[in-house]
Amino acid sequence: MDQFxxxxxxxxxxxxxxxxxxxxxxxxxxxxxxxxxLVWYAMDRDTPAPADLNANTEIVSGPVPETAFDGARLVFIxxxxxxxxxxxxxxxxxxxxxxxxxxxxxxxxFYTPALIDRGAVTIALSTGGAAPILVRDIRSAMESVIxxxxxxxxxxxxxxxxxxxQVAPGVDDRRRFxxxxxxxxxxxxxxxxxxxGTRRALIEALDRFRDGEAQAEGIVHLVGAGPGDPxxxxxxxxxxxxxxxxxxxxxxxxxxxxxxxxxxxxxIDVGKxxxxxxxxxxxxxxxxxxHASQGKRVVRLKGGDSFIFGRGGEEVEAVRAAGIxxxxxxxxxxxxxxxxxTQIPLTxxxxxxxxxxxxxxPKAGGPELDYxxxxxxxxxxxxxxxxxxAAATAQRLIEAGRDAATPVAIVENGSRPDERxxxxxxxxxxxxxxxxxxxxPAIIVIGDVVRRAPEQVPxxxxxxxxxQAA
Numbered sequence: 001m002d003q004f005x006x007x008x009x010x011x012x013x014x015x016x017x018x019x020x021x022x023x024x025x026x027x028x029x030x031x032x033x034x035x036x037x038l039v040w041y042a043m044d045r046d047t048p049a050p051a052d053l054n055a056n057t058e059i060v061s062g063p064v065p066e067t068a069f070d071g072a073r074l075v076f077i078x079x080x081x082x083x084x085x086x087x088x089x090x091x092x093x094x095x096x097x098x099x100x101x102x103x104x105x106x107x108x109x110f111y112t113p114a115l116i117d118r119g120a121v122t123i124a125l126s127t128g129g130a131a132p133i134l135v136r137d138i139r140s141a142m143e144s145v146i147x148x149x150x151x152x153x154x155x156x157x158x159x160x161x162x163x164x165x166q167v168a169p170g171v172d173d174r175r176r177f178x179x180x181x182x183x184x185x186x187x188x189x190x191x192x193x194x195x196x197g198t199r200r201a202l203i204e205a206l207d208r209f210r211d212g213e214a215q216a217e218g219i220v221h222l223v224g225a226g227p228g229d230p231x232x233x234x235x236x237x238x239x240x241x242x243x244x245x246x247x248x249x250x251x252x253x254x255x256x257x258x259x260x261x262x263x264x265x266x267x268i269d270v271g272k273x274x275x276x277x278x279x280x281x282x283x284x285x286x287x288x289x290x291h292a293s294q295g296k297r298v299v300r301l302k303g304g305d306s307f308i309f310g311r312g313g314e315e316v317e318a319v320r321a322a323g324i325x326x327x328x329x330x331x332x333x334x335x336x337x338x339x340x341x342t343q344i345p346l347t348x349x350x351x352x353x354x355x356x357x358x359x360x361x362p363k364a365g366g367p368e369l370d371y372x373x374x375x376x377x378x379x380x381x382x383x384x385x386x387x388x389x390a391a392a393t394a395q396r397l398i399e400a401g402r403d404a405a406t407p408v409a410i411v412e413n414g415s416r417p418d419e420r421x422x423x424x425x426x427x428x429x430x431x432x433x434x435x436x437x438x439x440x441p442a443i444i445v446i447g448d449v450v451r452r453a454p455e456q457v458p459x460x461x462x463x464x465x466x467x468q469a470a
Contacts, residue, residue, distance in 0.1 A: 010036040014071045019078030023102045025050050027076040069095035077101045114139040119151025145238045149190030156199040167210050181205035218292035220319045222312050224305040224331015228254040229415040232332050244299035246291045252303030252441055285318045292324045305333040309359050309384045335382045338414030338443040342421050344453045351448035352380040360386025375400035380447035387442050391430035398426055407450035413440040
């Protein structure tokens with residue numbers, strides 16, 4: 001058969017599992033929360049029962065009797081030896097059961113999907129037995145973004161269906177209510193596992209809907225989108241992007257990340273480049289407030305982390321001053337991503353006891369960097385947006401006492417497929433920047449930790465050996 005069987009009612013149904021080992025235990029776990037009558041023919045008297053077994057499971061050791069499959073609706077046979085498995089499968093079919101033999105598609109009447117179990121919400125995934133490992137990986141990816149409270153939310157919603165029909169008799173009215181209710185405070189309460197609170201929040205939403213207050217409360221989420229690799233998004237960031245009504249994003253946020261938003265979400269590009277600010281910062285703030293005031297869930301997506309040279313602090317203060325709720329979700333900053341990608345530790349017990357993030361584009365008329373503090377030999381300096389000012393920065397650090405031979409790394413498009421990295425010294429930094437012809441966002445790392453990069457390790461090892469010899 002090409003597909004797994006449709007979902008069937010299992011309340012009181014007899015389900016039989018035959019066999020031992022991991023395969024059998026995995027089948028037993030499928031029915032961990034099921035209201036079925038589960039029977040496990042373990043065949044091995046010494047087989048310990050898994051700790052997470054369904055409480056209603058009957059465990060039978062020893063040979064499988066002729067009556068084992070009487071009245072069974074589903075039978076799972078976890079036995080690799082086809083000579084043993086086939087007769088059992090035939091006997092189960094004669095008893096009227098549907099049969100699944102592990103890793104034997106020919107003997108299967110149906111295939112078991114990978115399940116995402118959220119209580120009242122169950123999601124099944126299958127490749128029809130063709131690639132179970134692939135399904136497992138897909139399930140893992142989906143589990144990371146499906147809120148843990150959706151089952152509780154669905155259960156609470158089911159208990160209110162009658163009341164909702166009275167308040168919203170029309171199909172369109174009910175659709176508007178559920179969109180309003182399920183995306184509101186009840187969802188957050190459900191994620192906390194508060195069953196009574198979830199029901200209470202849905203009742204409050206129904207009262208507001210009845211009174212004509214169906215507009216959801218607007219909110220602005222400042223979300224760090226990381227350095228560009230979608231796999232470096234936090235789980236929370238992924239969920240917020242998916243649920244957003246409006247996405248306001250910077251130029252450095254990759255299309256792969258923006259495409260994770262709903263198809264009907266409004267996307268607003270407010271990207272800036274050096275000297276080109278088509279959407280001024282004041283207008284960006286106005287957009288956030290405007291859409292949130294309409295009851296929208298607004299996600300302000302920024303490359304890296306919102307609070308590291310992203311002007312996130314200004315936006316939070318302005319939104320808060322407008323009386324709109326605002327929340328901040330951190331992202332992996334460019335410095336951390338570039339360091340990890342190139343395997344350059346930003347601190348190291350032998351090389352650096354401190355690290356400082358600085359901007360190569362300070363506010364016009366603002367204070368200058370404290371080059372004397374940054375010149376300490378045991379100090380790592382990470383410069384954002386510093387390519388154009390690299391020559392001047394290197395010169396000022398040398399003048400402040402930093403050794404001109406201090407190693408420097410330049411990492412462009414860190415964590416992305418087109419990442420490039422270059423090694424120089426403070427003395428040769430300007431020359432390296434010119435030769436590299438950098439076009440993407442780049443981070444500059446200054447300090448002895450750069451010698452810990454994989455391609456630099458042989459030279460570092462020689463140096464350490466020479467020190468020991470001396």
